[in-house]
Amino acid sequence: MPRRHSRFVRIFGTIVFAVVTVLFAALIVNAFMNGGKPLTTLVPKGPSAQSIQNLVLPVFAIAGVVFVGVMGAVVFISWKFRETDEDDPEEFPEQVHGRTVLEIGWTILPALILAGVAVGTVVTLLELNKKDPEAIQVEVTGQQWWWQYKYDLNGDGNFDGAEDITTATEMVIPAGRPIEVTTTSNDVIHSFWIPGLNGKKDAVPGLHSPLKLEADDPGVFRGQCTEYCGLSHANMRMLVRALPSEEYDAWVKNQLKGHEAQPSGELAKEGRKTWESLCAQCHVIKGINDAKIKDNPPPLVSGVAPDLTHLMTRGTFAGSIFNLYADVQSTSPNSNGDQLGTDPTDVAAAGNPGAALTGGKVDEATVNRTALEAWLRNPPAQKPMYAQGGRGMPNLGLTEVQIDQLVAFLTTLN
Ligand SMILES: [Cu+2]
Numbered sequence: 001m002p003r004r005h006s007r008f009v010r011i012f013g014t015i016v017f018a019v020v021t022v023l024f025a026a027l028i029v030n031a032f033m034n035g036g037k038p039l040t041t042l043v044p045k046g047p048s049a050q051s052i053q054n055l056v057l058p059v060f061a062i063a064g065v066v067f068v069g070v071m072g073a074v075v076f077i078s079w080k081f082r083e084t085d086e087d088d089p090e091e092f093p094e095q096v097h098g099r100t101v102l103e104i105g106w107t108i109l110p111a112l113i114l115a116g117v118a119v120g121t122v123v124t125l126l127e128l129n130k131k132d133p134e135a136i137q138v139e140v141t142g143q144q145w146w147w148q149y150k151y152d153l154n155g156d157g158n159f160d161g162a163e164d165i166t167t168a169t170e171m172v173i174p175a176g177r178p179i180e181v182t183t184t185s186n187d188v189i190h191s192f193w194i195p196g197l198n199g200k201k202d203a204v205p206g207l208h209s210p211l212k213l214e215a216d217d218p219g220v221f222r223g224q225c226t227e228y229c230g231l232s233h234a235n236m237r238m239l240v241r242a243l244p245s246e247e248y249d250a251w252v253k254n255q256l257k258g259h260e261a262q263p264s265g266e267l268a269k270e271g272r273k274t275w276e277s278l279c280a281q282c283h284v285i286k287g288i289n290d291a292k293i294k295d296n297p298p299p300l301v302s303g304v305a306p307d308l309t310h311l312m313t314r315g316t317f318a319g320s321i322f323n324l325y326a327d328v329q330s331t332s333p334n335s336n337g338d339q340l341g342t343d344p345t346d347v348a349a350a351g352n353p354g355a356a357l358t359g360g361k362v363d364e365a366t367v368n369r370t371a372l373e374a375w376l377r378n379p380p381a382q383k384p385m386y387a388q389g390g391r392g393m394p395n396l397g398l399t400e401v402q403i404d405q406l407v408a409f410l411t412t413l414n
Pocket of ligand 1 (some may be wrong): 142145189190191223226227228229234236
């Protein structure tokens with residue numbers, strides 16, 4: 001008795017095949033539509049990302065041709081040589097062996113394709129890793145769950161000199177100039193990734209790994225830690241702010257300053273006192289406790305908390321998950337409708353410090369007090385952290401009066 005598939009099985013199989021094909025095609029098309037995706041890898045905004053793109057597109061095209069060719073052949077052959085009513089299921093098919101030209105062909109062709117891809121890959125890698133004597137040196141350190149940036153401005157190989165900069169959460173760079181980043185970590189393995197500017201680079205404790213970045217134009221570029229690093233891994237974002245050259249120079253000049261003088265205003269003066277008694281064991285404000293903290297590192301696994309010297313020059317805080325400046329309406333909200341802008345020229349979406357970015361006056365009306373107060377009231381409620389284990393900022397049980405004082409003081413840190 002010949003074995004036959006029922007009509008039902010055949011129709012069902014055809015439908016499943018069609019659905020899978022359509023879904024797969026939709027997946028590919030969706031991947032190439034960039035609207036609303038701040039972390040797209042397909043819209044390069046700098047030379048390194050462009051080199052990667054120049055490699056990815058042809059490789060993807062070749063892979064696509066191979067995929068369609070092989071799958072097409074599989075479908076065609078399955079259909080052409082399918083079992084029909086005339087076939088005798090007991091019959092043993094004719095055995096064929098040896099087709100030298102074909103065998104050599106399908107051995108050599110893949111080898112040639114892979115060799116071509118390898119050449120392209122090696123050339124791209126060399127290009128991405130080329131040293132640039134003009135580059136600005138920035139050491140990027142990951143820790144649970146935020147990023148620290150140190151700039152070696154005079155190129156002496158030391159990142160902690162008086163003429164160097166330490167900052168957190170946001171990396172500020174001049175547009176059109178190469179930056180040589182070195183990634184490392186203070187606790188577990190993280191991974192630094194700004195898809196608009198380059199690929200990923202793991203941040204591994206004890207290792208210093210190079211990564212070149214450059215933004216073609218001013219704007220803000222989003223990133224996300226891409227190596228699972230514990231509780232708030234998903235809330236460990238990064239933000240690169242590329243500025244026109246003169247604005248960057250002004251930013252540098254301001255970052256080099258400290259805060260020796262008392263702030264003006266009674267509330268802010270009280271806030272400074274509260275800060276010195278409750279916060280100074282962890283956070284540095286240059287001019288106030290930078291010397292002291294060197295001998296008494298913070299009680300944290302990473303041994304460091306974000307530098308707050310120029311807090312108000314940043315648009316975001318706590319791993320770039322909250323806007324420090326009022327939730328200005330983004331002109332390019334992402335597909336979830338939130339404020340993670342997708343357009344690098346949409347600076348407001350990343351919290352806009354305005355004049356404060358380069359040391360000018362903080363416009364208090366635009367400060368996102370709600371988010372800042374909520375953070376001080378109970379940080380682990382805003383962002384999951386394991387503070388009792390020395391990972392993250394603890395709830396310090398501040399009173400509303402202390403919070404008001406602290407906000408008054410913090411908003412003087414331009
Ligand atoms: Cu991480």
